[in-house]
Amino acid sequence: MHGLTSVGFIGTGALTAAIVRGIRSRSDAPTIHLSPRSEPVSAALARELPNVVREASNADVVANSTIVILGVRPQQVAAALQGLPFRRDHAVVSFAATLRCSELSRLVAPATRVCRATPMATTASGRGPVVVWPALPEAVALFEGIADLVVAETEAQMAAFGCASGLVATFFEIEHSVCMWLVQAGIPPDAASLYVRSMFAAAAHSGLEHRSAPLAELAAAHQTPGGLNERARRLLLEAGWFDRIGGALQDLSSLRLGD
Numbered sequence: 447m448h449g450l451t452s453v454g455f456i457g458t459g460a461l462t463a464a465i466v467r468g469i470r471s472r473s474d475a476p477t478i479h480l481s482p483r484s485e486p487v488s489a490a491l492a493r494e495l496p497n498v499v500r501e502a503s504n505a506d507v508v509a510n511s512t513i514v515i516l517g518v519r520p521q522q523v524a525a526a527l528q529g530l531p532f533r534r535d536h537a538v539v540s541f542a543a544t545l546r547c548s549e550l551s552r553l554v555a556p557a558t559r560v561c562r563a564t565p566m567a568t569t570a571s572g573r574g575p576v577v578v579w580p581a582l583p584e585a586v587a588l589f590e591g592i593a594d595l596v597v598a599e600t601e602a603q604m605a606a607f608g609c610a611s612g613l614v615a616t617f618f619e620i621e622h623s624v625c626m627w628l629v630q631a632g633i634p635p636d637a638a639s640l641y642v643r644s645m646f647a648a649a650a651h652s653g654l655e656h657r658s659a660p661l662a663e664l665a666a667a668h669q670t671p672g673g674l675n676e677r678a679r680r681l682l683l684e685a686g687w688f689d690r691i692g693g694a695l696q697d698l699s700s701l702r703l704g705d
């Protein structure tokens with residue numbers, strides 16, 4: 447794994463816990479060093495997983511790691527990095543959504559090799575994307591095999607991917623709407639809920655299996671001429687429903703977070 451023997455995390459919250467579990471699922475997993483806050487999370491990870499060490503301080507994490515990952519919230523970054531013993535040879539990866547690489551470099555000097563990464567909590571079970579920019583070899587090696595690795599070409603692209611990540615709640619709202627309609631049609635809630643989750647999960651899985659096929663082609667391939675899927679899709683297209691998704695993304699991009 448690109449010579450990675452030790453990976454440290456500053457900030458052991460929800461996302462770090464998921465990534466640590468994902469990394470530990472690899473057969474060639476490195477030793478992992480955790481910062482001591484949040485105590486219940488870091489202590490549980492160190493207790494449950496082999497070669498995961500809960501360090502006494504953030505400084506110990508940095509001193510004992512070759513790659514350091516920042517898992518704190520954007521507004522916590524500066525305080526968490528204050529006075530830490532970064533070296534020139536460190537690779538530093540930040541999960542903080544709005545922190546630009548130029549600012550990150552300033553905070554971790556004399557380390558200069560930095561990148562941003564946006565994983566999802568589902569990385570714990572080997573599902574979902576991780577976007578990185580720039581393609582720092584250590585970060586690429588770390589996330590390859592535990593997630594669908596996507597390398598952004600610019601920091602602006604990184605921000606655009608961040609906007610797209612803002613549609614996960616909308617996805618669940620769509621599932622909820624379908625489920626509620628089924629319940630109103632008299633179907634028991636448990637059956638409606640399982641049906642909807644399983645149907646959309648199967649469709650999503652099929653999309654990954656056929657990843658070289660354009661998504662518009664997959665939409666066409668999943669409708670029979672004159673059938674239910676064609677009719678529903680046409681009604682929604684005519685209503686401008688899909689344009690609203692682009693509009694919502696445009697609104698998120700106007701917030702200009704971290705590009």
Ligand SMILES: NC(=O)c1ccc[n+]([C@@H]2O[C@H](COP(=O)([O-])OP(=O)(O)OC[C@H]3O[C@@H](n4cnc5c(N)ncnc54)[C@H](OP(=O)(O)O)[C@@H]3O)[C@@H](O)[C@H]2O)c1
Pocket residue numbers: 456457458459460461462481483484485504516517518519520522525526527541542543544564565566567
């Ligand atoms: N959650 C996601 O799905 C997701 C997805 C993409 C990106 N992100 C990004 O990932 C980062 C972490 O998100 P999260 O959801 O894991 O947040 P979180 O659960 O709030 O975790 C933040 C962690 O940082 C710790 N912390 C705060 N100040 C610290 C300091 N000075 N030194 C050491 N540790 C400190 C907190 O400890 P205490 O509990 O003791 O305060 C907590 O363990 C954020 O920047 C977020 O933008 C998250």
